[in-house]
Amino acid sequence: MTQTPIPYLFLRGGTSRGPYFRREDLPQDRDALSRILIAVVGAGHPLNIDGIGGGNAVTTKVAMLSRSQSDDADVDYFFAQVSVDEPLVDYKPTCGNILVGVGPAAIEMGLVPVSGDQTRVRIRAVNTGALVEAIVETPGGRVRYDGDVAIAGVPGTAAPVGLNFLDVVGTSCGALLPTGNLRDTIDGIDVTCMDVAMPMAIARAEDFGLTGYESAAELDANRDFFARMEKIRIEAGRLMGMGDVTKSVTPKFGILARPRNGGAISARYFMPWNTHPSLAVTGSQCLAACALTPGTVADGLGDLPEGTPALMRIEHPMGDIEVTVDHETTAEGGFQLRSAGLVRTARLIARGEVMVPEAAMTGTVVPEAAPVGQDA
Known part of the structure; x- marks a missing residue:
């Protein structure tokens, strides 16, 4: 050959x-x-x-x-x-x-x-x-x-x-909140659709009957959760102006929970048809922005740092990732991101x-x- x-x-x-x-x-x-x-x-x-x-x-x-x-x-x-x-x-x-x-x-x-x-x-x-x-x-x-x-x-x-x-x-959908809303309800689940580095649909783990602290293997074995999540992700993609995302890996999906190891928030990230073993660099920026934006599904879940730039430590299945977010909150209570930084290897x-x-x-x-x- x-x-x-x-x-x-x-x-x-x-x-x-x-x-x-x-x-x-x-x-x-x-x-x-x-x-x-x-x-x-x-x-x-x-x-x-x-x-x-x-x-x-x-x-x-x-x-x-x-x-x-x-x-x-x-x-x-x-x-x-x-x-x-x-x-x-x-x-x-x-x-x-x-x-x-x-x-x-x-x-x-x-x-x-x-x-x-x-x-x-x-x-x-x-x-x-x-x-x-x-x-x-x-x-x-x-x-x-x-x-x-x-x-x-x-x-x-x-x-x-x-x-x-x-x-x-x-960068993908043309706006921080592509649907124009801080929250949308899809199939009975409150979701924040956000585009920061990676377009994402983000929800609370508890709304799916999850703790948000499950391992990647435990989540991958929960096919009922994946079936419901995929239905919501596809509709979120349509609402975000991305068309039919059935065979696209975007938007990605994330679920949030209160931190339990000293971080700002706990997250699980999906690629989207299986669970990320840790957390994506782009996804971490979107999740950090969601946690810092008043009125999103993350509201009340996080232990957020004061001031800006904010060092956001996001807990994930294998530990945590730190994202430095330079941002400001507008007089109307909105969120504006200037830049995000990470150190990786x-x-x-x-x-x-x-x-x-x-x-x-x-x-x-x-x-x-x-x-x-x-x-x-």
């Missing part, structure tokens, strides 16, 4: 991992691109046994990088969420954890030069238009991966990667070539059509 080699880096970014490609090494045509990414990951099998995916949505993610076409950015980051057990690719969302690896990968690829002991990389998220500044440790002219920063969900420690998220309000795991079968390159085997997203 003839196969085509495609150069790639394989990185862990935050609590996700996947291949990072140069955009120029992949086809521009969306159908051809989807065939290749499905083959690379091995989508369509629960173990991704014929590809480099890991059998979980946090390990079937792809980053594609290029020099930015924008004057205010160094790198364009185009993201693809490949399905685990279906031959599908979703280009609508972005991924904040994979974003953590974009700065290091861009430097490794030669897309951005090292500029000292720390290198600032301004990243444009192609899928949503968001602008993010990454601060990468580069002593001696090389990316540093070892360090003393620990993040929940990843063993050991590594070098810090600072992320400052700019212009993240309404990344590690280069492998570099080389991934082999793509001829059938995927030529389209002799055509998978199910991928959802339509924004063009690269």
Whole structure:
């Protein structure tokens, strides 16, 4: 069988991992691109046994990088969420954890030069238009991966990667509150539909008969909850102006509860058809904004810090994540977000070539059509 080699880096970014490609090494045509990414990951099998995916949505993610076409950015980051057990690719969302690896990968690829002991990389998220500044440790002219920063969900420690998220309000739906309401009632459940870094539908755990402290495995086993949640998520997507989201991973869904380990609030995050083992970087910003906005479903649940910037520690199944939110409350009681920042870690795991079968390159085997997203 003839196969085509495609150069790639394989990185862990935050609590996700996947291949990072140069955009120029992949086809521009969306159908051809989807065939290749499905083959690379091995989508369509629960173990991704014929590809480099890991059998979980946090390990079937792809980053594609290029020099930015924008004057205010160094790198364009185009993201693809490949399905685990279906031959599908979703280009609508972005991924904040994979974003953590974009700065290091861009430097490794030669897309951005090292500029000292720390290198600032301004990243444009192609899928949503968001602008993010990454601060990468580069002593001696090389990316540093070892360090003393620990993040929940990843063993050991590594070098810090600072992320400052700019212009993240309404990047997908055009408004902080896409429905125009602080709360909507869907199928008898109060939901806040919010778009900060990631469009989300957010509810209280107790309204589903949950504590909000369940493990990811316990929630994944509760298929009645998932069935009801998906019905609400699909309707929320329609109300948010996102159309039919049946086969899209956005909007994501989150449930909130009172903190019990000293954090600002407790959260569980869904990807959306299974439970995130920890918490997404983008989702954490939206959940933090929801907790800080008066009148949302989070009202009265949180132990919120005073002043701004606010350090929001959000509890999740594997520990917690800290988000620094620079915000203000308007005279009318509304919420305005100026920026959000996090410190995460990344590690280069492998570099080389991934082999793509001829059938995927030529389209002799055509998978199910991928959802339509924004063009690269």
